[in-house]
Each structure stands twice: as structure tokens, then as C-alpha cells.
Amino acid sequence: MAKTKFKGTVHLSSVNPIDPPLIDSNYLSNNEGIENFVEIIRLAFIVMENSSLSSELIIPKIPVPGCTFCTFGPIYECDSYLKCLIQQIGETGAHLCGTCRMGSVDRNDVVVDEKLRVKGIKGLRVVDCSIIPDIINSNTNAVAIMIGEYGSDMIKADRR
16 A cells, blocks of 8 residues: 555644544645545546446536536546545545554654553553554444454453
């Protein structure tokens, strides 16, 4: 899997632990990120437009403020429109990972040890997908369940 060339940030939105964090994925910070998304969107449009259900799946071209349709061919051939569409209305899913890297405590880029304990803070663990060292190329549901099971085993073992 190729490494991405952009990194996002996660910041606390307040001192209240219930408030959601401020997350900037930074996916569109360089041309490589934008081109990757263009290819994904293009493939989605190609599949939908060539499906036997295309008349039910394809919504007529709806203008997006600031975006102009190309005058030729199907929508997936119009790179400028796809780029604009991504920048204007693109969103990410909530499958975040890799923000709190797990690994050997000897490494400087690691936050969590192999038992999910935060380095330097006694009694604090991270038991979610943020510990995954590299972004995975699939839905994180099964991985999240596995990490939860592993984390509960680590907590129970320490309580014995």
C-alpha cells in the first residue's frame, strides 16, 4: 500500500471530554489527494452509468455552485467538474484511524504500547482504531471490534 503524502490534524475543541474533537483530514492538501479522489469518483460514475439500473441510479446533472459541466460526453469524463464536485461537497466517512499510533515504546512516533497503554500516563489506554499504525484500505468495523476485544482482555489481565 502506498503511503499518503498528506497528514491531517486532531485537536480538542474544548476542555469538555464529551465535545467532539476538531478533525481536519487534510485530504485535499495536494494534487495527489485530489487526483486520487477524482479517480474514485470517476469509477463510481462509470459503474453507475453502465449498470442495468442506471436509469434508477443516475440523478440528472444537478448544478453545484461554482462547478461547471463539460460540454462533451458523460459526467465521468469531465475532470474539472469532478475536481470541483470533490472540493465543494466532498466529505469523508467516519472511519478514522492512525492518529494515536501503537508500537514499540522505544519509538518516538508511537503514542500507545502493545498493551494499549498511553506512554507516560499511568492508567490511560486507547482502545479504538486510532492505534492502527497505517491507514487500512477497508471499513474499520471488524478491526474496531478486534481492538475492543483485545483492549478488554488487557484491562482484565491487569486487574487480576
